[in-house]
Amino acid sequence: MKVFYSETHRKHEPTFEVFDGGLRTPYLENPDRMDRILTALGGADWVDVIEPTDFGLDPILAVHDENYIHFLASSWTEWLASNPKDPSTLLPATFALRRHPQRPSSLLGRAGYYMMDLSACIVEGTYEAALSSANCALSAAQSTVNVQRSAFALCRPPGHHAGKDYAAGYCFINNAAVAANWLSSKGKVALLDMDYHCGNGTQDIFYEREDVLTISIHADPNFEYPHFIGFADERGEGQGLGFHHNFPLPSGTDDAAYLVALERALVLIREFTPAYLVISAGMDIYADDPLGTIKVTTDGIAEIGKRIAALELPTVIVMEGGYNNDALGRNTVGFLSAFE
Ligand code: SP5
Numbered sequence: 001m002k003v004f005y006s007e008t009h010r011k012h013e014p015t016f017e018v019f020d021g022g023l024r025t026p027y028l029e030n031p032d033r034m035d036r037i038l039t040a041l042g043g044a045d046w047v048d049v050i051e052p053t054d055f056g057l058d059p060i061l062a063v064h065d066e067n068y069i070h071f072l073a074s075s076w077t078e079w080l081a082s083n084p085k086d087p088s089t090l091l092p093a094t095f096a097l098r099r100h101p102q103r104p105s106s107l108l109g110r111a112g113y114y115m116m117d118l119s120a121c122i123v124e125g126t127y128e129a130a131l132s133s134a135n136c137a138l139s140a141a142q143s144t145v146n147v148q149r150s151a152f153a154l155c156r157p158p159g160h161h162a163g164k165d166y167a168a169g170y171c172f173i174n175n176a177a178v179a180a181n182w183l184s185s186k187g188k189v190a191l192l193d194m195d196y197h198c199g200n201g202t203q204d205i206f207y208e209r210e211d212v213l214t215i216s217i218h219a220d221p222n223f224e225y226p227h228f229i230g231f232a233d234e235r236g237e238g239q240g241l242g243f244h245h246n247f248p249l250p251s252g253t254d255d256a257a258y259l260v261a262l263e264r265a266l267v268l269i270r271e272f273t274p275a276y277l278v279i280s281a282g283m284d285i286y287a288d289d290p291l292g293t294i295k296v297t298t299d300g301i302a303e304i305g306k307r308i309a310a311l312e313l314p315t316v317i318v319m320e321g322g323y324n325n326d327a328l329g330r331n332t333v334g335f336l337s338a339f340e
């Protein structure tokens with residue numbers, strides 16, 4: 001299997017994020033995650049690690065707002081020029097609420113306008129890393145076209161919380177959405193998000209589209225981040241009505257209960273008859289994930305991979321979350337091995 005990966009992710013290494021209650025916590029979405037996965041992949045003879053090609057900005061701007069991308073590109077220089085007390089991290093403390101907020105000219109005003117929470121920390125190399133992450137997803141997508149083969153985009157930073165014009169939850173550019181949108185010119189695309197957290201950014205981006213079916217299986221937003229989106233009654237809008245599905249799960253969901261939800265999602269995907277499948281592959285459904293409350297085991301994750309692979313679709317597997325670094329390598333490789 002082709003694995004698209006770039007070392008550029010190392011340039012994005014925030015030292016902290018802020019948890020509820022204002023707790024400054026070491027940044028869970030760290031470069032070590034990739035090292036753990038690469039080490040585990042190194043033991044597999046069916047893996048071919050490849051540098052992504054540069055697709056330029058066009059496929060990214062086909063999904064994201066131009067002013068938002070401009071903000072990502074220019075904010076670091078502006079942040080340093082503002083002489084902040086702690087220059088290590090650009091992180092606003094005031095956020096735009098609903099009610100048609102206006103976009104102000106100040107850097108911190110724009111940061112609050114374009115960010116949803118206190119985990120989308122911007123450091124010097126964030127934009128460059130986010131671009132290379134998107135190029136991994138695009139390269140993986142391109143490699144599946146006209147070949148009945150699947151590919152793995154080993155993306156970092158992850159992407160599924162990033163919307164058209166906002167960063168959130170460690171995500172800046174929505175890698176899976178960029179890949180799915182790029183593929184949608186070649187045929188119908190289904191995107192299945194199995195990260196522990198609702199793929200709110202992906203949901204927002206495709207909500208009014210009927211040519212990309214989006215499905216997210218995740219912890220119920222009644223108790224879990226991203227809190228305000230991901231409920232079962234959100235089914236798409238306009239042309240897209242009926243082409244989005246959420247499967248909110250209770251905490252403690254085990255392998256058997258997870259597989260019930262997955263099978264329902266797979267039925268919807270089969271009915272849609274897509275030409276391509278994109279998976280937002282988050283491993284934070286794992287029982288011992290520090291951010292998760294769902295109790296899927298390593299064997300359960302491998303079984304999820306088998307059931308998805310049984311669709312026999314050219315599949316672009318895009319790395320999202322997963323924060324138990326000790327288990328991340330084996331969980332990811334266990335999932336992938338069904339697609340080799
Ligand atoms: C890509 C991805 O998985 N992003 C996840 C971002 C989640 N950020 C919200 C963290 C909420 C912190 N709750 C702390 C619970 C610790 N037991």
Ligand code: ZN
Pocket residue numbers: 195196197282284320321322
């Ligand atoms: Zn997650």
